[in-house]
Structure formats: structure tokens, C-alpha cells
Amino acid sequence: QLFFKDIPILHSILKEKFKAVLLKGKANYLCLDKWVTVLRDTKYRLNSYERAKILPLILWVKNTVTGDISENNGFSVERNIGLWSKLIAENNYCPGRSCKYYNQCFLWRARNNARNAHLVLVNHSLLFSDLAADQAILSEYSNLILDEAHNIEKVATDYLGIDISLWSFRDALRKLYQRERYKTGVLAQLQKRLQMSDIEESKKVLLTGHLDNLITLVKSAWRVTQGFFRELTSFLRMMVPEHGNSRYNSRFRYREEDGLQEKVEGYYAELDDNLKKLLTGLNDLLEALREVPADSFRYQKQIFQELLAQYTQLDGLRNNLQFLLAAEFDNHVYWFELPRRDDSDDSRLYAAPLNISELLHEKLYKHLSTAVFTSATLTVGKSFDYFLKRVGLNYVERDRLHTLLLDAPFNYEEQVFLAVPAYFPDPRSVEFRPAVKKFLEQLALEQRRGTLVLFTAYSMLNEMYENLRITFESEKIPLLAQGINGSRHLIINKFKDVPNSVLFGTDSFWEGIDVPGAALEILLITKLPFDVPSEPIIQAKAE
Numbered sequence: 001q002l003f004f005k006d007i008p009i010l011h012s013i014l015k016e017k018f019k020a021v022l023l024k025g026k027a028n029y030l031c032l033d034k035w036v037t038v039l040r041d042t043k044y045r046l047n048s049y050e051r052a053k054i055l056p057l058i059l060w061v062k063n064t065v066t067g068d069i070s071e072n073n074g075f076s077v078e079r080n081i082g083l084w085s086k087l088i089a090e091n092n093y094c095p096g097r098s099c100k101y102y103n104q105c106f107l108w109r110a111r112n113n114a115r116n117a118h119l120v121l122v123n124h125s126l127l128f129s130d131l132a133a134d135q136a137i138l139s140e141y142s143n144l145i146l147d148e149a150h151n152i153e154k155v156a157t158d159y160l161g162i163d164i165s166l167w168s169f170r171d172a173l174r175k176l177y178q179r180e181r182y183k184t185g186v187l188a189q190l191q192k193r194l195q196m197s198d199i200e201e202s203k204k205v206l207l208t209g210h211l212d213n214l215i216t217l218v219k220s221a222w223r224v225t226q227g228f229f230r231e232l233t234s235f236l237r238m239m240v241p242e243h244g245n246s247r248y249n250s251r252f253r254y255r256e257e258d259g260l261q262e263k264v265e266g267y268y269a270e271l272d273d274n275l276k277k278l279l280t281g282l283n284d285l286l287e288a289l290r291e292v293p294a295d296s297f298r299y300q301k302q303i304f305q306e307l308l309a310q311y312t313q314l315d316g317l318r319n320n321l322q323f324l325l326a327a328e329f330d331n332h333v334y335w336f337e338l339p340r341r342d343d344s345d346d347s348r349l350y351a352a353p354l355n356i357s358e359l360l361h362e363k364l365y366k367h368l369s370t371a372v373f374t375s376a377t378l379t380v381g382k383s384f385d386y387f388l389k390r391v392g393l394n395y396v397e398r399d400r401l402h403t404l405l406l407d408a409p410f411n412y413e414e415q416v417f418l419a420v421p422a423y424f425p426d427p428r429s430v431e432f433r434p435a436v437k438k439f440l441e442q443l444a445l446e447q448r449r450g451t452l453v454l455f456t457a458y459s460m461l462n463e464m465y466e467n468l469r470i471t472f473e474s475e476k477i478p479l480l481a482q483g484i485n486g487s488r489h490l491i492i493n494k495f496k497d498v499p500n501s502v503l504f505g506t507d508s509f510w511e512g513i514d515v516p517g518a519a520l521e522i523l524l525i526t527k528l529p530f531d532v533p534s535e536p537i538i539q540a541k542a543e
Contacts, residue, residue: 002121029069034087044184057075068106071487073487111137144372145374151511157352164321166225186307221274227271239258252338254334332351336350350536382405436526437467444502445475450522454506488508488509497519
């Protein structure tokens with residue numbers, strides 16, 4: 001809305017010309033180096049599912065100017081996150097200006113455009129990514145406007161927190177080596193390339209020895225990782241015996257005195273030892289590869305960068321696991337999440353800082369000339385004090401702070417009919433979702449008006465979509481759903497253009513969309529998106 005609607009209005013009002021640029025995080029842009037590498041070796045880089053799912057990208061890549069995946073309505077990142085992760089730049093993989101595709105690079109073109117712009121639009125996540133990277137992404141700026149500012153404490157807390165799971169390790173290890181119908185991963189790629197290279201025989205033998213050792217270590221690390229998470233999940237279940245098969249992943253706090261590390265010490269020691277050996281093996285391979293002349297092995301630089309990226313990722317996972325098990329910092333809250341099913345070992349560990357106010361003051365506010373915070377919900381009892389304290393603005397000199405509370409511009413009594421059904425089942429009960437499905441069906445069939453339905457969870461959104469899709473099709477009611485029918489931008493435009501559409505949304509659809517007139521007449525909120533008091537971060541902050 002800001003970029004495509006509000007800024008064009010500014011252009012028409014202001015006499016001075018200005019350049020505005022929309023910049024996204026690197027996970028939104030295709031990496032051409034990765035793309036060419038994957039296409040060159042799909043057999044070794046992609047599994048059979050991914051080889052089918054990559055097809056909608058091929059024509060798009062030939063024609064895109066921006067490389068922004070949100071343009072591609074035939075490819076869902078949410079449903080193909082594993083494939084997309086193989087096609088985007090990683091922190092330790094991108095060689096920057098030394099990349100042969102630098103002049104065509106979508107990410108660097110977008111960042112360079114941003115550096116030459118008067119106004120750069122980013123989301124909150126990218127803003128905090130930039131803070132963590134010491135402004136390496138956005139370069140220096142002295143004026144900041146934060147829209148939807150009530151979210152910044154949560155986004156900063158989420159971004160500065162860490163988490164780990166069985167799948168964190170699985171994804172990292174699979175990028176190194178995986179054996180399905182074909183061998184995939186960078187080690188399998190190196191094996192194949194070595195056979196066809198002009199490297200002198202002694203170096204080839206040395207590299208092959210390192211490779212064989214590493215492949216054995218990857219297999220061992222995965223076996224030990226599974227054993228560790230099996231034991232961890234078993235112990236965590238004993239901490240909360242009342243938790244059984246559930247429709248929801250349950251979260252519980254833990255502290256240093258719970259002795260998590262001691263309880264899984266044997267399994268953790270074995271896993272840590274395996275990871276150390278794997279990291280040592282990777283380092284040995286990197287050193288051996290560094291000695292190989294590029295003219296005798298043209299893939300040397302590319303494979304070196306990939307191996308280095310995987311080394312850094314695994315080293316980070318090892319350090320994060322150590323931090324999470326120790327749980328020794330009082331300024332952090334720690335919690336674990338148990339899987340829904342009793343037969344699953346997919347438990348996860350989390351940690352997040354309890355107070356980000358000083359950090360925001362030191363890393364952000366001290367370097368700004370002006371900052372504007374806007375939102376409809378910054379006050380408590382018409383006072384800004386709580387917000388100022390939570391986001392660190394209480395550290396700013398009082399004479400520099402100005403607040404303004406405006407009345408709502410809407411005539412709610414004339415414009416809105418508000419209904420809160422009191423007869424619905426408890427949202428925690430098994431009867432709740434069937435009741436929502438029945439209500440949605442009746443509402444759509446009887447009213448046949450533009451309707452936005454907001455969910456707090458993708459699982460419920462997907463369930464309602466599958467349960468209602470056929471009925472809506474037979475009744476000729478257009479049904480759109482986030483993550484299913486295309487990008488956010490596309491489905492909002494469809495929603496505006498097709499009369500009497502019903503749109504299911506979550507996440508980003510709660511804020512920042514503008515659908516005037518008859519295109520949107522009914523808003524249905526399935527659950528209020530308030531934090532649950534028993535959520536670990538909320539509980540710890542309350543204490």
C-alpha cells in the first residue's frame with residue numbers, strides 16, 4: 001500500500017522530485033550464481049519433487065527484471081521452502097563484487113538502487129537485520145519512519161532470539177550430502193567434479209580421502225542428531241507429563257536449574273563430538289581445496305564458497321545448541337516446544353532477550369536525527385509511557401520526544417455493524433473449527449459480499465480452505481487464500497477486481513492492506529491476535 005498507493009500520491013503533491021525504492025531481504029531475491037549451478041547439475045542438486053517444482057521458475061527467470069519471487073504467481077515459497085533455499089544468496093556464500101554475475105545480480109542491483117534513493121521502504125525484519133549487520137545492508141541513514149510501530153518490540157525480540165530443532169541440523173547436513181535415488185549436496189557435487197578435473201593425481205587422492213571421511217562423518221552426525229533429539233524429547237515430555245497428543249505444539253519455559261544439559265549430557269557429548277569432527281573435517285577439506293590451482297579445477301571457487309557457508313552454518317548450530325542447553329543468562333527467556341504427536345521427536349528449543357530497549361537506544365536511536373513512530377495502538381489509557389519504555393525511547397532526552405494522540409477518523413456508529421457471537425464453542429475445544437466452518441459457509445452463501453476472513457494460524461486457514469473450496473466452487477463464490485492462490489499482491493488485486501470474493505488471510509493481511517468500497521464489506525476475525533498470557537516471553541515479561 002505504501003509503495004504502490006501512498007508514494008505516488010506524494011509524488012503528485014510535492015514539487016521536488018524524489019526517488020523511492022522498495023527493498024526486501026535477500027531471501028526474496030533469486031541468486032543467479034545458485035540458479036545456474038543448480039540447473040547445471042539438477043541430478044545432484046535437486047530431488048525428484050524439486051525437479052518438478054522448479055519448472056514455473058524457468059520462464060520467469062528469463063523475463064524478470066527484479067528477481068523478486070513475489071512476482072511469480074506460479075511458485076509458492078511457503079510450499080517449496082527447501083527448493084527456494086537452494087536458489088537464494090546465503091550470508092557466507094555470496095562473494096559480492098567478485099561474483100561473475102555481480103553486474104546482473106538482482107540483490108545487489110536492489111541494494112545499490114536503495115543507496116541512491118531519497119526514500120527506502122523496508123519491512124521491520126530487514127531493519128533489524130541491518131542493525132545486526134552494523135548497517136551493512138541499508139548503509140547510513142539519519143531519518144526513520146516506523147509504521148505499525150506497535151510491532152517493533154516483538155519483531156526485534158523475535159529477530160534477536162535463536163531457536164534450534166532436528167530439522168535445523170537435517171537441512172544443514174543435507175546441503176552437504178544426501179543419498180536418495182541420487183547423491184545430492186555439495187560433497188556429492190565435488191566427488192563428481194573431481195573425477196572430470198585436471199587436478200594432479202596426488203592432490204586428487206588427498207581430496208578424495210577428505211571427501212570419503214566427510215561423507216562418513218555426515219552420516220554419523222545425522223544418526224547421532226536423531227538419537228539426541230529422541231532423548232531430548234523424551235526428557236522434555238517427562239517435565240510436562242500432562243502433555244499428550246494435541247492439536248497444537250505446546251510451549252513450556254525452562255531455566256538453568258532444570259538441568260537440561262545434565263539430563264541429556266551423554267547424548268549431547270556424543271553429538272558435540274561428532275559436530276567437532278565434522279567441522280574439523282570440513283576445515284581440512286577447505287584447506288586442501290585452497291591449494292588447488294583454479295586453472296586445473298574451474299569449480300574450485302564456487303565449491304569452496306559453498307563448503308565455507310556450510311561450515312559457518314554448522315558451527316552456528318553447534319554454538320546455539322550449547323547456549324540453549326546451558327540456559328545461564330538471566331536477561332533471556334528460554335522455552336521448549338513439544339510436537340503435537342507422541343510419536344514425533346520434533347521438539348524445539350528457543351531463547352529470546354527479555355528487554356530490547358537499551359539495545360534499540362544504543363544501536364538505533366543514538367544515530368538518528370529524527371524518528372517518527374506511527375500506529376493506531378501506541379497508547380495505554382491514552383498514555384504513551386508504556387510504549388516509550390518497552391522500545392527504549394525513555395532513554396532519549398525528554399525535550400526531544402513529542403507525542404500526538406489523534407481521534408479515529410471513522411464514524412463507527414454510522415459505518416460499522418459489529419457482531420460478537422456469544423454461542424461459539426471455546427476456541428481450545430475440538431468443536432471450535434467445525435463451528436467456524438459452518439458459520440463461514442452460511443455467511444458466504446447468504447451474504448455474497450466481499451469478505452475478508454483473518455486467521456491467527458496457517459493450519460486453520462488451510463483446513464477451512466480445503467473444507468469449503470468445493471462448496472464455494474459449486475456456488476460460484478470466488479475463494480482466495482494466502483499461500484495458495486499466489487503472492488499477497490496478486491490475491492489482493494484479484495480480491496479487489498472480482499466481485500463478492502472471499503479472501504482467507506493470516507500474518508501480513510492483518511495490517512497494511514487497503515480495499516475500499518464494495519470489494520470489502522465484511523470482515524470476519526476468527527480469533528483475536530492477542531498474545532496468550534502463558535506464552536513464555538509474555539509470562540517472563542509480566543514477571
